[in-house]
Amino acid sequence: MQIKTLFTLSIFVLMNASAFCQKADASKYADIVNSAALKKHLSILASDSLEGRETGTIGQRKAADYIKSQFKKIGLKAPENQNGYEQFFPLLKDSLIASSLTINGEDLLLGIDFYTPLSFNETNKIQADKIVFAGYGIDDRNYSDYTNLDVKGNVVLIFSGKPKKELSKNDNGETINWNFSTKLKTAFEKGAVGVLMVDPNADKISASTMTRNKKTNRYFPEFNAEKNEISNAVLSHQSGRKIVGDDFDNILQTATNGYSLTEIKKEWMMSLNYRFAINHDTLFASNVLGVIEGTDKKDEYVFLTAHYDHLGKKGDKVFNGADDDGSGTVAVIQMAAAFAKAKKEGNGPRRTVVFMTVSGEEKGLWGSEYYSDHPIYPLEKTTVDLNTDMIGRVDTERKKADTLNYVYVVGHDKISSELPIINEAANNNHTKLVLDYKFDDPNDPNRIYYRSDHYNFARKGVPVLFFYDGMLQGDYHKTTDDIEFINWPLFEKRAQMIFYTAWEIANRNEQLKRDKPLPTGTR
Ligand SMILES: [Zn+2]
DSSP: OHHHHHHHHHHHHHHHHHHHHHHSOTHHHHTTSOHHHHHHHHHHHTSGGGGGGBTTSHHHHHHHHHHHHHHHHHTOBOOTTSSSSEEEEEEEEEEEEEEEEEETTEEEOBTTTEEOOSTTOOSEEEEEEEEEEOTTOOBOSSOBTTTTOOOTTSEEEEESSOOSSOOOBOTTSOBOOOOHHHHHHHHHHTTOSEEEEEOTTOSSOOHHHHHIIIIIOEEEEGGGOOOOOSEEEEEOHHHHHHHHGGGHHHHHHHHHTTOOOTTOOOEEEEEEEEEEEEEEEEEEEEEEEEEEOOSTEEEEEEEEEEEOOBOOEETTEEOOOIIIIIIHHHHHHHHHHHHHHHHHTTOOOSEEEEEEEESOHHHHSHHHHHHHHSOSSOGGGEEEEEEESOOSSOOTTOOSTTTTSEEEEESTTSSOTHHHHHHHHHIIIIIOOEEEOGGGOTTOTTOGGGSSTHHHHHTTTOOEEEEEOOOSSTTTTSTTOOGGGOOHHHHHHHHHHHHHHHHHHHHSSSOOOOOSOOOOOOO
């Protein structure tokens, strides 16, 4: 009886499976994800005319327009509750309008004697009659430059860096990171009205610092912007000398050697006038989304993502980012074409498939962060995010016989136990790549799990798989990440493998189980 029941059951399962296969066979459509089509798109996205697709620039706009035009042509819809294919997110673009610093009636020269960092300043003017020396500006359990020091209403002069010894450790045994922003916060809490900082290792204000400071501006996602509470300037050694006098070089030597500065008690009665203006512009970057509506499970979602932004250009050198992440972007476009064709022939996915190419990735995963904090579709109904960032090349560091037949898969052992089963079956049945899980090792120092857009889905509990060719050396983030180095047969095979995986997840009966803990750790 039992055996018989089992027997009938397995026949039933078998028939069901084969009927299902006949109804919607992914391999009928996988060919649409082919080298020629991928190459056609990539030759546009990775061309010099897109200027490296830097977030917030014209190059990024051009890339977004191209992707939109392809989504339209393929027949994808824009998300219903959104005006068009793009989800815009705000960025701040700051620039210094003017800055002047006068000490004891003497004007210091911007760019030579001092500069005004954009990242921690807001338009302000301050006036003070006293400058107080506060060592490294550190107030730590074991080492404090502020012991018996009253800085209320005064400007403090500090050195960057920290003492080599003395500082206390955190729970992991690391000394606490006293960076510029922590020091500014501390000075603010102690009641100081301004901070002048001297970098012991930078005699002069360098031209590149000024270029960075004056021309490149600051792009910052508005939703992430830090609050600036205390005005500050960075001084050259010559300017430090003007304030401190003859002792400057002794103190400098002590700081350069990383010795304690707590014994040095100094203050200078001198008038200080510091005024500067910073302009904030708000720019908008975007995520581009196209949708194929599902059939009987259309309220559940499969996401296929990649980032379309890259590093822009330096002078006349363009970072074309053919692999990073032109490859993932064009793979998403062609997977969309394949699903669209299937839909046209009555084989559309059961779940809604959302094709999303994001920007801001190279700046810090901004686009996907924004999406995951402002989701258009419920994240608990988003069954998976399959993210692709660089799948077109061969890892120069991989010394194995399978260099022309592998892909790194990251995330398979997290959030859902069903991920590896589905992904491996799709691969075994069709593409037969070597799936390499080395970057899933929690001890892997590259921390790949946290370094592309899938992370922003994972942190919200959405199961993710990330596909990646392993390029970290070689041409990674260089101007030589160009289309002529793409390995087309391998690229095609990887993209098809992702397509097969997406197809299965879009058509299976159940949403992916979320039966494993969320990854610990943060970016
Ligand atoms: Zn990338």
